[in-house]
Amino acid sequence: MALDTEKREFKIxxxxxxxxxxxxxxxxxxxxxADMVAPGMLEGKILRSPHAHARxxxxxxxxxxxxxxxxxxxxxxxxxxxxxxxxxxxxxNCMAQDKALYHGHAVAAVAxxxxxxxxxxxxxIKVDYEVLPHVTEIEDAVKPDAPVLRPDRRAKGAPEGTPAxxxxxxxxxxxxxxxxxAKADLIIERSFRTESTHQGYIEPHACLASMGPDxxxxxxxCTQGHYAVRDMCASFLGMSLSQLRxxxxxxxGGFGGKTVVFIEPVALALSRKAGKPVKMAMTREEVFKASGxxxxxxxxxxxxxxxxxxxxxxxxxxxxxxxxxxxxxIDLGAMCAFAAYxxxxxxxxxxxxxxxRPREAAYRAPGAPIGVxxxxxxxxxxxxxxxxxxxxxxxxNAADKGTKSSYGPTFEAIGLKAxxxxxxxxxxxxxxxxxNQGRGVSCGFWFNFGGSTSVSMSxxxxxxxxxxxxxxxxxxxxxxxxxxxxxxxGIPYENIRTIVADTNSIGFNDPTHGSRVxxxxxxxxxxxxxxxxxxxxTRVAKIWDIDPDAVMWEDGHARPAGENAGNYEPMSLxxxxxxxxKTGGPIAGHYExxxxxxxVSFGVHLADIEVDPETGFxxxxxxxxxxxxxxxxxxxxxxxxxxxxxxxxxxxxxNEEYIYGKDGLxxxxxxxxxxxxxxxxxxxxxxxxxxxxxxxxxxxxRGVGETAIVPPLAAVSNAVSRAIGKRMRALPMxxxxxxxVIKG
Amino acid sequence: xxxxxxTTTVNGDPVEYLxxxxxxxxxxxxxxxxxxxxxxxxxxxxxGACSVTLNGRLVCSCLVLAAEAGGQEVATVExxxxxxNLHILQKKILEHAAxxxxxxxxxxxxxxxxxxxxxxxPTEVEARYWLAGNLCRCTGYDKIITAxxxxxxxMRGA
Ligand code: FES
Ligand code: FES
Numbered sequence: 001m002a003l004d005t006e007k008r009e010f011k012i013x014x015x016x017x018x019x020x021x022x023x024x025x026x027x028x029x030x031x032x033x034a035d036m037v038a039p040g041m042l043e044g045k046i047l048r049s050p051h052a053h054a055r056x057x058x059x060x061x062x063x064x065x066x067x068x069x070x071x072x073x074x075x076x077x078x079x080x081x082x083x084x085x086x087x088x089x090x091x092x093n094c095m096a097q098d099k100a101l102y103h104g105h106a107v108a109a110v111a112x113x114x115x116x117x118x119x120x121x122x123x124x125i126k127v128d129y130e131v132l133p134h135v136t137e138i139e140d141a142v143k144p145d146a147p148v149l150r151p152d153r154r155a156k157g158a159p160e161g162t163p164a165x166x167x168x169x170x171x172x173x174x175x176x177x178x179x180x181x182a183k184a185d186l187i188i189e190r191s192f193r194t195e196s197t198h199q200g201y202i203e204p205h206a207c208l209a210s211m212g213p214d215x216x217x218x219x220x221x222c223t224q225g226h227y228a229v230r231d232m233c234a235s236f237l238g239m240s241l242s243q244l245r246x247x248x249x250x251x252x253g254g255f256g257g258k259t260v261v262f263i264e265p266v267a268l269a270l271s272r273k274a275g276k277p278v279k280m281a282m283t284r285e286e287v288f289k290a291s292g293x294x295x296x297x298x299x300x301x302x303x304x305x306x307x308x309x310x311x312x313x314x315x316x317x318x319x320x321x322x323x324x325x326x327x328x329x330i331d332l333g334a335m336c337a338f339a340a341y342x343x344x345x346x347x348x349x350x351x352x353x354x355x356x357r358p359r360e361a362a363y364r365a366p367g368a369p370i371g372v373x374x375x376x377x378x379x380x381x382x383x384x385x386x387x388x389x390x391x392x393x394x395x396x397n398a399a400d401k402g403t404k405s406s407y408g409p410t411f412e413a414i415g416l417k418a419x420x421x422x423x424x425x426x427x428x429x430x431x432x433x434x435x436n437q438g439r440g441v442s443c444g445f446w447f448n449f450g451g452s453t454s455v456s457m458s459x460x461x462x463x464x465x466x467x468x469x470x471x472x473x474x475x476x477x478x479x480x481x482x483x484x485x486x487x488x489x490g491i492p493y494e495n496i497r498t499i500v501a502d503t504n505s506i507g508f509n510d511p512t513h514g515s516r517v518x519x520x521x522x523x524x525x526x527x528x529x530x531x532x533x534x535x536x537x538t539r540v541a542k543i544w545d546i547d548p549d550a551v552m553w554e555d556g557h558a559r560p561a562g563e564n565a566g567n568y569e570p571m572s573l574x575x576x577x578x579x580x581x582k583t584g585g586p587i588a589g590h591y592e593x594x595x596x597x598x599x600v601s602f603g604v605h606l607a608d609i610e611v612d613p614e615t616g617f618x619x620x621x622x623x624x625x626x627x628x629x630x631x632x633x634x635x636x637x638x639x640x641x642x643x644x645x646x647x648x649x650x651x652x653x654x655n656e657e658y659i660y661g662k663d664g665l666x667x668x669x670x671x672x673x674x675x676x677x678x679x680x681x682x683x684x685x686x687x688x689x690x691x692x693x694x695x696x697x698x699x700x701x702r703g704v705g706e707t708a709i710v711p712p713l714a715a716v717s718n719a720v721s722r723a724i725g726k727r728m729r730a731l732p733m734x735x736x737x738x739x740x741v742i743k744g
Numbered sequence: 745x746x747x748x749x750x751t752t753t754v755n756g757d758p759v760e761y762l763x764x765x766x767x768x769x770x771x772x773x774x775x776x777x778x779x780x781x782x783x784x785x786x787x788x789x790x791x792g793a794c795s796v797t798l799n800g801r802l803v804c805s806c807l808v809l810a811a812e813a814g815g816q817e818v819a820t821v822e823x824x825x826x827x828x829n830l831h832i833l834q835k836k837i838l839e840h841a842a843x844x845x846x847x848x849x850x851x852x853x854x855x856x857x858x859x860x861x862x863x864x865x866p867t868e869v870e871a872r873y874w875l876a877g878n879l880c881r882c883t884g885y886d887k888i889i890t891a892x893x894x895x896x897x898x899m900r901g902a
Contacts, residue, residue, distance in 0.1 A: 011873065016841065018839070019841070022838040022843075023838070025820065025836070025843055025846035025849050026821075026825075026830065026834040026837055026838060026843070026846075026849055026853060027781070027821065027824070027825055027826075027830075028779070028780070028781020028782070028820065028821040028822045028850050029822075030846060031780070031781075032768050032783065032847055034774075034780075034783075035780040038776075049805075090775065116764065127789070151800075200879075200881045201845070201847075201881055202783070202785040202791060202793055202845075202847045202879055202880070202881050203783065203785065203829075203845070203847045204784070206787070227799045236782075250846065250847075250849075251843075252783065252785075252845050252846070252847025252848075253844075253845045253847060253881050254845075255881070281784075283787060284785065284788065284791075285784040327868070332844060339746070373830055436830070451848060474882075475844035475882060476841065476844065504781075508748075518758065556770055568796075574784050634841075635886070636840070636841035637841055637844070639887075640841055640844055640882070640883055640887060641843075641844075641885075643883060643884035643886045643887070644844060644881075644882045644883050644884045646884055647883075647884030647885065648881070670786065670788055670790060671786050671788070671790035671791055671879065672790050676881060677884075677885075678875075678876040678877075678878075678879060678885075679871075679872040679873075679875040679876050679880075679885040679888070679889065680869075680872040680873045680875075680876040681876075681882065682872075682884060682886075684886050684889070684890075685884050687886075696856060709828050
């Protein structure tokens with residue numbers, strides 16, 4: 001898959017056409033998860049644990065089932081046994097088995113003819129709980145006498161004496177740390193803390209499930225990956241994959257949180273039992289209590305630096321809390337922590353610990369923000385101590401092409417240095433600051449992902465083209481996919497219609513995650529177009545009676561090439577399509593791939609913040625994002641990803657946190673008390689796109705969706721620390737917490 | 745349970761429905777009238793995804809009882825375009841790519857329209873405060889504010 005940006009001038013790539021689903025979305029016509037109905041539909045509701053940790057002694061649903069209008073009740077016994085530990089964990093998270101593991105864990109579900117009746121029925125289900133001691137904080141969960149969630153989930157191969165709640169040991173790095181620290185002029189070691197945050201998508205999880213007596217089922221739901229939903233649900237219900245067809249609705253945000261299932265298998269089980277379609281939608285309270293928050297974290301970071309700013313050695317010890325199940329996010333945090341730097345001696349190690357909290361779900365670059373934040377915060381402290389410019393220090397240590405990364409692989413062409421230089425040259429970095437104002441800098445990194453992808457493309461008789469792909473469009477991907485198809489085919493963007501098909505229509509697709517869609521689906525779309533072009537050239541070669549290799553494709557036309565050049569009138573795609581039935585039948589292109597050449601991505605953020613020393617209230621004055629996009633297909637949507645990621649990171653840094661009481665109950669399960677940034681909290685966010693092509697994509701695309709949430713945590717923390725002249729080492733930095741540091 | 749009979753207008757059309765006393769206007773719009781443009785993001789008045797206007801006043805339809813809407817003029821996102829002709833705000837939201845997932849967009853449009861009807865020439869800060877009741881998790885608001893300011897300028901010019 002060779003990069004061919006050098007040799008081509010783009011016509012459509014890099015422009016900003018309207019998105020094809022736009023009109024539906026500004027008129028209210030677009031159908032999201034909760035917007036679908038079916039004849040005879042029932043409403044499903046879930047009963048959730050009021051306790052943080054409890055044994056479920058018995059469940060008696062007889063009174064609920066006796067209520068008029070109630071059609072089915074399901075509990076854990078209505079599901080099949082899932083295969084493999086991960087699947088078992090996901091199933092148990094959807095429906096508690098012998099124990100309720102957190103406040104809000106699903107215990108039973110009911111389907112009734114109306115929501116009102118379903119809610120009444122929940123009150124009639126009698127659950128006999130034996131309340132158990134609980135634990136919600138990392139420090140407590142690793143104590144020798146801590147309540148143990150599941151003894152059999154402890155990390156395999158853990159050394160003797162490892163606390164039972166510890167899972168997923170992690171360790172990355174290279175070089176001689178001791179020798180590295182010996183070369184340093186200054187070594188600083190600090191501890192940091194972050195709290196759990198939620199993805200905060202505005203659309204709660206919702207679905208409509210319908211299973212017939214023949215065991216065939218249809219599921220409509222808002223998800224980032226309907227193939228993954230199909231596979232999980234089929235496993236949990238004991239169905240074959242072909243029996244379940246899943247259609248992805250329009251999706252109202254996901255950010256990683258809609259890559260697993262919560263209510264979908266429950267709705268299917270209710271539908272199977274009731275023999276009717278069942279609709280379910282979470283309330284916002286349920287979204288907070290029972291869908292994915294991020295891990296909270298503790299970190300000890302030690303970095304040695306020379307007087308000139310060269311990092312001589314770096315070490316991180318990370319502890320993540322990923323809720324009531326094992327979580328591999330610690331690996332990602334440890335891998336990302338030092339990825340921006342070219343280091344001789346580096347190590348990042350850590351573990352995950354289970355607590356009585358909801359199962360952690362991916363959130364935009366999962367693990368990276370909390371792995372990178374403490375490192376970038378400590379580098380800032382070193383810069384201040386040594387009187388060095390924070391961008392110069394990062395430039396001096398920046399990873400580049402050929403750097404052996406802190407997590408193992410050697411980098412190909414990457415854009416970190418160019419991104420840092422762009423930040424340094426930008427007017428933001430040279431704007432003078434006033435009193436009580438500080439400027440923060442941070443780098444950020446994300447791997448990006450490719451994965452399994454299928455695209456097919458039909459050339460219609462009238463010269464328009466239907467592109468069929470299988471990745472829910474969260475932020476304009478139908479536009480970028482249509483643009484790439486149009487560019488490659490050489491036809492107008494308006495002549496393409498791109499749809500996201502159901503699981504029966506094309507091959508498997510990994511979910512819309514890992515910043516993979518514009519990269520992978522784009523790559524498959526370009527290749528599917530090349531497949532269609534090849535077929536069209538073959539048809540034309542037959543008509544002209546020349547060798548297919550003597551026909552070339554240019555500007556949407558087949559043209560005679562080589563010695564035949566000029567001998568025949570070129571034929572347009574529309575002309576070829578119009579006579580397709582006479583030249584061999586319909587023309588279509590397709591491509592299936594497990595793409596493995598996603599280029600890694602770096603970003604640099606600048607944040608200017610003013611802190612009111614009387615109240616601790618902070619205001620973001622200026623914010624600029626610099627990020628390498630490889631090649632920006634639709635720059636407006638690339639900017640949108642950069643701005644949106646920054647805003648989420650600012651929320652994480654300033655305000656957002658899960659708050660658990662001593663009783664183990666979640667205290668702020670709503671948007672009033674879990675405060676995400678609103679329009680008046682933020683300044684304009686400038687997005688500066690750099691384009692250092694990814695050699696692994698035909699147009700040079702790198703994923704852009706996730707990286708932008710990584711730098712804000714430290715950029716904001718460094719800005720606040722510089723504004724108040726004292727170091728902040730815990731997130732979120734809400735006004736009372738800042739005030740405490742100012743006063744302390 | 746005794747249902748309440750309500751006569752009202754939605755987007756200029758006469759509408760009748762029966763509702764339960766505790767049912768919200770949002771429930772009736774979405775579940776009975778099948779106007780699913782207004783979304784339930786929270787049900788508690790915190791997100792603005794359910795924004796509609798009642799006699800021109802911006803409200804969260806999840807906080808209005810369906811029974812209260814009797815005899816009033818309800819306007820939803822479905823009524824913003826004039827047939828095939830998009831409202832300037834709708835055009836600007838699209839042109840500026842001011843939506844990603846789009847689930848907040850109906851509420852943003854209803855709220856922004858209410859803003860510009862009251863204050864045709866807002867400052868950017870005023871627009872940000874007016875829209876502070878409409879959560880958007882995707883965009884960071886930058887392009888939304890740009891689109892609203894651009895629409896305001898064009899509407900004043902027109
Ligand atoms: S649903 Fe009404 S404000 Fe959120
Ligand atoms: S565009 Fe997704 S919430 Fe606003």
